[in-house]
Amino acid sequence: MYEKQETLASLPIGHQARVVHVGGDGALRQHLLDMGMIPGARVKAIKLAPMGDPLEVTVQGYELTLRIADAKLIEVEECAFKEETQPRKLIDDPSGLHPGLGEEGKYHDKLHETPLPDGVTLTFALAGNQNSGKTTLFNQLTGANQHVGNFPGVTVDRKDGVIRGHRDTLVTDLPGIYSISPYTNEEIVTREFILNEKPKGLINIVDATNIERNLLLTMQLIELDVPMVVALNMMDEVRSNGGTVLINRLENQLGVPVVPISAAKNEGIDELVDHLLHVAKYQENPRRQDFCDENEDGGAVHRAIHAVMHLIGDKAAKAGIPLRFAASKLIEGDHLVEAKLQLDDGEKDIIEHIVRQMEKERGLDRAAAIADMRFDFIRHLTADTVVKPHESTGHYRSRQADRLLTGKYTAIPFFVIVMAAVFYLTFNVIGAAMQEGLQALIDIAAESSGAALEAAGVSPVLHSLVQDAIFDGVGTVVSFLPIVILMFLFLSIMEDSGYMARVAFFMDKLLRKIGLSGRSIVPMLIGFGCSVPAVMATRTLPSSRDRKMTVFMIPFMSCSAKIMVYGFITAAFFPGRGGAIVTGLYFLAILIGVLVALLMKHTVFQGEAVPFVMELPNYRLPSLKSVGLLVWQKTKDFISKAFTIIFVATIIIWFLRSFDFGLNLVDDASVSIIAQIAQVITPVFAPLGVTDWRIVTGLIAGLMAKENVVATLSMLLGGASIIDVVSPVGAAALLVFVLLYTPCIATVSMIYREFGIRDTAFVVVFQMLVAWIAAFVVHLLLTI
Numbered sequence: 110m111y112e113k114q115e116t117l118a119s120l121p122i123g124h125q126a127r128v129v130h131v132g133g134d135g136a137l138r139q140h141l142l143d144m145g146m147i148p149g150a151r152v153k154a155i156k157l158a159p160m161g162d163p164l165e166v167t168v169q170g171y172e173l174t175l176r177i178a179d180a181k182l183i184e185v186e187e188c189a190f191k192e193e194t195q196p197r198k199l200i201d202d203p204s205g206l207h208p209g210l211g212e213e214g215k216y217h218d219k220l221h222e223t224p225l226p227d228g229v230t231l232t233f234a235l236a237g238n239q240n241s242g243k244t245t246l247f248n249q250l251t252g253a254n255q256h257v258g259n260f261p262g263v264t265v266d267r268k269d270g271v272i273r274g275h276r277d278t279l280v281t282d283l284p285g286i287y288s289i290s291p292y293t294n295e296e297i298v299t300r301e302f303i304l305n306e307k308p309k310g311l312i313n314i315v316d317a318t319n320i321e322r323n324l325l326l327t328m329q330l331i332e333l334d335v336p337m338v339v340a341l342n343m344m345d346e347v348r349s350n351g352g353t354v355l356i357n358r359l360e361n362q363l364g365v366p367v368v369p370i371s372a373a374k375n376e377g378i379d380e381l382v383d384h385l386l387h388v389a390k391y392q393e394n395p396r397r398q399d400f401c402d403e404n405e406d407g408g409a410v411h412r413a414i415h416a417v418m419h420l421i422g423d424k425a426a427k428a429g430i431p432l433r434f435a436a437s438k439l440i441e442g443d444h445l446v447e448a449k450l451q452l453d454d455g456e457k458d459i460i461e462h463i464v465r466q467m468e469k470e471r472g473l474d475r476a477a478a479i480a481d482m483r484f485d486f487i488r489h490l491t492a493d494t495v496v497k498p499h500e501s502t503g504h505y506r507s508r509q510a511d512r513l514l515t516g517k518y519t520a521i522p523f524f525v526i527v528m529a530a531v532f533y534l535t536f537n538v539i540g541a542a543m544q545e546g547l548q549a550l551i552d553i554a555a556e557s558s559g560a561a562l563e564a565a566g567v568s569p570v571l572h573s574l575v576q577d578a579i580f581d582g583v584g585t586v587v588s589f590l591p592i593v594i595l596m597f598l599f600l601s602i603m604e605d606s607g608y609m610a611r612v613a614f615f616m617d618k619l620l621r622k623i624g625l626s627g628r629s630i631v632p633m634l635i636g637f638g639c640s641v642p643a644v645m646a647t648r649t650l651p652s653s654r655d656r657k658m659t660v661f662m663i664p665f666m667s668c669s670a671k672i673m674v675y676g677f678i679t680a681a682f683f684p685g686r687g688g689a690i691v692t693g694l695y696f697l698a699i700l701i702g703v704l705v706a707l708l709m710k711h712t713v714f715q716g717e718a719v720p721f722v723m724e725l726p727n728y729r730l731p732s733l734k735s736v737g738l739l740v741w742q743k744t745k746d747f748i749s750k751a752f753t754i755i756f757v758a759t760i761i762i763w764f765l766r767s768f769d770f771g772l773n774l775v776d777d778a779s780v781s782i783i784a785q786i787a788q789v790i791t792p793v794f795a796p797l798g799v800t801d802w803r804i805v806t807g808l809i810a811g812l813m814a815k816e817n818v819v820a821t822l823s824m825l826l827g828g829a830s831i832i833d834v835v836s837p838v839g840a841a842a843l844l845v846f847v848l849l850y851t852p853c854i855a856t857v858s859m860i861y862r863e864f865g866i867r868d869t870a871f872v873v874v875f876q877m878l879v880a881w882i883a884a885f886v887v888h889l890l891l892t893i
């Protein structure tokens with residue numbers, strides 16, 4: 110009789126099982142394998158998210174979340190487990206491995222070369238899993254001498270910094286990754302960086318509390334054959350929970366120096382730096398690359414890798430790709446490497462045959478066979494060198510906290526409370542006070558400089574430029590700085606503490622319906638405060654598709670600056686009903702956003718959101734230092750990036766408002782260039798019931814900052830009331846237009862910085878169209 114195959118999705122909560130087969134294909138499957146979800150691994154179902162999807166499991170000793178649909182692809186076999194396999198006898202001196210084959214020696218003839226001459230900058234790349242402490246270590250190594258930018262061609266954060274006290278060094282922080290498969294931007298950036306920029310050394314940071322999964326990346330990095338040091342981080346946590354790592358044995362087995370450190374406690378950093386400088390200076394490559402088990406199950410994989418290595422030796426050398434890396438990637442089915450090697454058809458054929466033979470002998474497909482080979486080595490290695498800590502207090506506390514924070518009935522209420530508190534503190538309490546303070550300071554500066562300018566008798570044009578453009582325009586934007594900073598402070602605390610990963614976990618199901626993943630929730634929420642930090646926050650999203658789509662969603666989260674406009678109009682037209690109307694507007698925007706997302710999901714952004722396979726880190730007390738540094742960096746970013754563009758934009762608007770087409774300074778704003786333009790544009794707004802040029806001018810000024818709508822409008826109206834220039838129906842349409850139209854220049858410039866001109870132009874035009882159409886429909890509905 111047919112028996113239904115058990116999958117991870119059908120495994121009852123609390124039960125354990127062994128993975129039998131991992132189905133699916135492409136990026137998702139590779140990612141699952143990379144995360145340690147390989148045939149033979151044992152998994153335990155922990156809990157379902159409050160909405161019933163995704164699922165949390167433990168695998169390889171850590172918590173992983175994945176969607177039910179993806180869990181259905183993983184066949185499992187339920188079983189009670191005894192303790193782990195015993196270590197196979199490991200050879201202590203890998204330099205003696207395969208004495209007959211000779212490859213290891215041949216590819217390591219660079220060993221013990223003369224040192225690099227003085228004055229050569231020792232460049233290092235810092236690579237490691239997400240949450241392994243990369244940022245913390247980077248900050249420890251470089252202090253404040255760092256520089257933030259993007260990798261060429263992709264908007265993945267790139268940070269460079271000089272190691273403190275060693276001027277001829279440069280560390281580049283690579284994105285957090287779990288593997289170097291060719292599927293995500295981050296992974297591609299990492300390998301391209303190492304292969305093309307050829308850093309003199311690699312720092313591989315490994316989270317010792319999660320060593321099995323972290324070592325997978327280590328093994329792949331070793332194949333890149335670049336001088337490398339493993340920084341075994343979080344040793345404080347391991348030790349305080351009764352664990353140890355036999356460093357010397359680990360070092361011998363891996364063939365690269367291993368330095369135990371605690372980045373957070375600044376322990377072992379000096380020793381790490383010594384080792385780094387040494388391996389880089391003497392260009393000491395890893396002493397071992399061959400991690401297959403020749404005798405047991407792994408023999409087939411071993412033979413396949415060596416056969417391919419023999420076959421492609423010349424091509425790999427020509428393409429400048431490390432041989433072992435090229436071979437194992439070819440066997441895995443890595444199209445990027447295949448393309449780079451420029452193999453001819455004969456070679457491709459032979460490789461296919463080798464792979465098929467290996468698959469047959471090994472009983473696993475290509476990607477699974479390679480992953481299994483690596484995890485098999487890791488399993489034996491850690492059994493031999495790691496004394497597991499008992500459950501750490503951190504982990505225990507996390508489990509307890511998660512009963513509330515991701516509990517079925519408590520997760521969402523708790524989240525609402527947290528977000529409400531963040532907004533309240535940012536916009537009503539601390540942020541508002543700081544903003545007022547800063548604004549007051551700017552006003553004082555404006556006044557005194559105004560007085561000084563007058564006393565000095567400078568021309569009225571210059572005076573107006575300084576007063577209206579610099580102090581009013583740029584000053585207003587700068588006064589938003591505290592809010593942006595605070596928002597970032599709270600966010601980095603949420604992120605650093607591990608809460609953000611949980612939010613993504615339980616919101617995933619909802620967001621997936623509109624083609625996004627749980628991770629997009631945070632930038633979108635920030636959007637209700639201010640779109641500028643919201644756009645910046647999309648940087649944490651793993652794929653550029655998700656990132657762009659999220660940015661396109663942000664304008665639909667009505668930002669707080671618009672509240673002023675809503676207040677102004679509702680007070681005049683719909684007194685007493687402001688609250689209800691504004692709430693309605695927020696929901697209307699979200700509704701339209703959802704419709705737009707659905708539309709985009711089927712057009713511009715076809716395909717799925719990134720597979721939601723994500724680690725749930727332990728909750729941690731965020732470190733003051735790393736949060737502080739992050740906030741400082743964001744502040745600098747905001748000032749330097751947005752400021753230049755805002756400054757230029759302000760001057761342009763000031764110019765348009767202050768001069769007429771004859772370039773005469775005007776007293777009466779209605780003859781200024783901007784008013785003239787507005788009068789030309791006004792007919793466009795007629796179908797919305799808006800026929801007064803002053804309103805249109807206000808809207809144009811609102812492109813600068815939404816607050817300007819009110820400021821400009823009241824200035825132009827003089828003594829008149831807005832009731833005199835537009836009908837209630839027109840006012841309703843106007844509200845909807847303001848709700849949806851193109852975000853302010855600060856946001857647009859941020860989008861430009863992140864995505865370039867094409868996407869920015871798209872957002873600008875698209876939002877304008879959406880706003881117009883929505884307002885038109887509202888006007889239509891209210892008139893008939």
Ligand code: GDP
Pocket residue numbers: 237238239240241242243244245246285342343344345346370371372373374605606729730731732735
């Ligand atoms: P990244 O995601 O790899 O950049 O990791 P982070 O540097 O952001 O660190 C992740 C978390 O681990 C933060 O909460 C750090 O404070 C914490 N952390 C980093 N290094 C250590 C360490 O050596 N010991 C302990 N106990 N925590 C650490």
Ligand code: MG
Pocket residue numbers: 240243244245
């Ligand atoms: Mg980080």
